[in-house]
Amino acid sequence: MGYNNQSVRVGADIGGTFTDVVLEHGSDLYTTKVLTNNSNPEQAIIDGLYKVTQIAGVGIEHVDQFIHGTTLATNSLIERRGADTAFITTSGFRDVIEMRTEGRFEQYDLNLSLPPPLISREHRYVVDGRIAASGRELVPLDEAGLLEIASRIKAGGYHSVAIGFIHSYVNAAHERRAREIITAEIADISISISSEVSPQMREFERFNTVCANAFIKPLMASYLRRLVDRFHAEGGNCPVFMMHSGGGLISVDSAIEFPVRLLESGPAGGAIYAADFAAGYGLDKVLSYDMGGTTAKICMIEDRMPKTARTFEVARTYRFKKGSGMPVSIPVIEMVEIGAGGGSLGWVDEMNQIRVGPESAGSEPGPACYGRGGENPAVTDADLLLGRIDAERFAGGDIRLDSGNAESAMHRAIGRRLGMDNEVAAIGICEVVDENMANAARVHAVENGKELADFTMIAYGGAAPLHASRLCEKLDIDRLIIPPGAGVGSAIGFLRAPFGFEAVRGAFLRLSEFDADWTNGLIAELDAEAQRFAQAGAADLALVREIKAYMRYQGQGWEIVVMLPNRKFIDGDAAEMRRLFEAEYERLFGRALVGLDIEIMTWSVQVRSELAEKEPVTPVGVEKPRYSDERRRIYDAREQRFVDAAVFQRDALNPGDLICGPAVVIESETSTIVTNRYQAVLQNDGCLLLRLKGKFHD
């Protein structure tokens, strides 16, 4: 296939407002945006596909590879719109997903509501049968009891069933047998079992994950099948692959079986997009920063790989607060998400302090300056009043911004209450939101034992270029890259993702009782599982493998992740594992301890296709200073004064053009602010590279 002897690849990302479709033909990239179609999501993709193939001058039949990521799975959990689902669990543990951690995520709110369980109590059934922590069967599975439950499920009209038993990560026999029995009784019912969906220790997280999978499975299955059928009906004749939460690609069939793996696939694409630029610039430490309308997301990328975690939280119900959502235990690109976007609203608290977010004006009514009825000042309003956005040229002139509305909203909500003029109130909003993001980034760095000063930031998303250079100042970061066309970053990222899968399993091992055969057996099983998924798309590609263990000193409750050697283990390896653990522990916490046993709680094997060699971006040769007569007064927060900034159009710049801050570089979707501390050079691939003045002489 392909066209003119060059391959044709398509990435499609369904977001809340827009569906982005990008097409890559050889080294040329074509992009389009269409409105998301909530009742028929696949229709928007097909529409976008027609548009983008037309622009590129190729046919749908020429497409060699079609990669998709979507927020539909996440939205269905947030909106609790899913299948009628029954949950079958071990006798004595009916309420695990309702009792949660037994804690409160907010200490001072007497009227706190906890998020209700995904599957409420009347739909949770218990059956006798029990596995011990060692994997031994304590009580045989009550098959007669299961038959009875099957008849109640049939009568209850459920469309999906989740099965989660205690200790099934170590012995899955009861869960598998239960599935057989239910399947035999009720043909065609969708069943998810926890030992396959998420074989990790900790029943609350595992049960919640299998329930989430079951809840969204019928919906996602029917959507994905419709999409594939439509794609083929329209002439497409290549397979469709899905972006998963961990930043790799899996087949549509795997996605249908484990739709929970599709959660957060859009943001994962964004991180891969940033990782690809990191590779082009030969950067091994990158902080990606994505700021959209309602949230900002931050991710650490080292050696081209975004940092991953084995569990995360979706659908937070309380001001993005940790603990207020549903835990999901699957490998995921780890993002810090905070309620800070262009639409986040500024307000004044009872201590007379300016706060920003997490409430957001969203896209409707939007910030006050959109003139669509927004009455409260948003971050975008503050940016406008500070001269950072051009009212005439916002979104390429599509939306004309109304400064008058921004002024009156700012005065009503903040200026009047604090006796500040609007300009100062706007400065307050920007400084507070920038500080919120900087704090989130700092905490994330501390948690991972990293120094952000060594990192380069890559910023994308509509609002990021406006705030990125100030954020870099706060984080003491010297270099900042603003890629071109960052509005469709996630979809482009899909095209850069490897085929890959991470298999994670809970299995308890004390290093003092280290057993090489047992370990090798476990790794082999995980390896086989990961290979099966990875090879669905990469049968003929070279695969690389990583083995990780989640370890802690006996007595601790927090595990740190340790990279293990990629080889067979031998009997003396306990000492090597101790050494690796202690080195990592010391790096994170400053000091290893003596005389304590070490435990491994969880194991992970990741298999992925080797990342394509990335051609380095050719450095620009001679840099040419550019000047502009168009000037604008902008506020420089670090210097605590207004400065006279030069204004440039990004599409009028040429590679090698050098701009000294303070400056504003305008493009159709957003503007890049170059503060006085930085200078910017347009690169050969269209990126703007900001660097600390005087620091780099290359």
Place this chain on the structure above:
Amino acid sequence: MTEGLSNVHMQVMWNRLIAVVEEQALTLVRTAFSTSVREAGDVSAGVFDREGLMIAQAVTGTPGHVNAMAAAVRNFIEEIGEDKVFEGDSYVTNDPWKGTGHLHDFTFVNPSFRNGRLVGYFACTAHVVDVGGRGFGPDASEIYEEGILIPIMKFAERGVVDLSLINIIRNNVREAEQVIGDLYSLSSCNDTGHQRLMDMMDEFAIDDLQALRDFIFENSLGATLEHLKALPPGSYRNELTVDGYDGPVTMKLRLDVSGETVLADFDGSSGLSSKGINVPLIYTTAYTCYALKCALAPQIPNNHASLSPFRVTAPKNCILNAVHPAPVAIRHVLGQFLPDVVFGALHKMIPGMVPAEGSSALWIIQLGASPIDGGQPADGETLRSSQILMFNSGGSGARPKLDGLSATAFPSGVHTMSSEITEHTGPITIWRKELREGSGGAGAQRGGLGQVIEISANPGHRIYINAMFDRCQHPARGRDGGRPGAPGCVQLDDGSELSSKGRQTIPAERRLVLNLPGGGGYGDPANRERALMEQDIAREYISGQQASDDYNYQP
């Protein structure tokens, strides 16, 4: 304009200070060996000015450190002596009356110097695994039996750690490596806080904290007084009796509310217990202030100024103001009832604001497991001894407009542990851990449900329990016509009763069964909405029988 801008910068720095101390607390939680630190967030961290007044404190899982820490740092400055405070120093104590109420909490204070000048202090506290003595429990008769007491002293001087001190501690505690590890973590997390503060002071080009402190204090005090001004002045009383250890304990409160202060006085409360459930005043103050702040000014961060309108007194050597050498190891049990005491008085001041009483005191299960002589383990398992600790919560009280929270900790912020993980920790099987049907107090708003837990020893092992459970004789009371929650009870699976106090061995063939109390109801049960009744019955939160008996509900 300039004044407005400086206001903005002050705000940003205030945010940053809170972020710095939160970061400090988080690091402690991750490295700590003590279960109560990692599951309950039993830590605290704060930053103080040169005089030892608290400027910002982390919000952590336990209210027990609210303003206990605020008071502690001034004790340190006094005992060390201002002229002996050097750059690179680190100070330590676990004195219950100078720190946070029992020996298991170690508090560290480090001075923060900038360009050779003292600008303030960082302090942090964490619960450690062991302090020697009898081990964690109520059974001591004097503090001397509860473990080693380190008076306020230098842990390090000018960066050099006092190895004699380390050696003494190492030889007086169980799990010495874990304890010493935690002590180093505490000291170094103060250093981290200092480093972050210096970064901030560089960024904003300031050389001391005085102006920022004044800004924080002024705004916090102003906002707190706004709330107090709105309260009807007067004296409001309440009393609460709970099971106690060696007999019922009554806590008696008089709350004097004026436009500017709230004084809580516990005169008339029971005398000292012979066992370690006694509470030092510093801890009584912490839980009392927490309850007052929750109800009256929940949004205002804790600092010297925002806490200053709240005062707590109690007569010397009543159970809420135990002095040296009274045993105080498990002072948290009564401490956790103090919000119920305070809420009862507040309800008389402003009805419709606070919840009904709840289960309140955590049910902390402490089990000892050991092999039986000649016992055989099951296939693939080994014989071993271990100590097992589990935090569990009953139901919280119904709120004026909302049901109580089922099996959820209040006022403590603890989390429970995963049963699967606990079964890896010790040779036991947890057979049941689920909601206790019918245990929520009836009311227009229902009390939260308690839970039922069943545990047995694995083959070849025996277990004993150190029981310290409350609300078995004195269930959580309802409010405004709401009924009490179900009392707790401790049993074996054959129905025989165990005592809710003290060490008891569980026969090898039996399961221990714990029924945790429910929360009290709020308002007349007959007024509960029909839709909620239908839902409660469908979910088996209550039975049909209970619906007709307690709620007068007919389907």
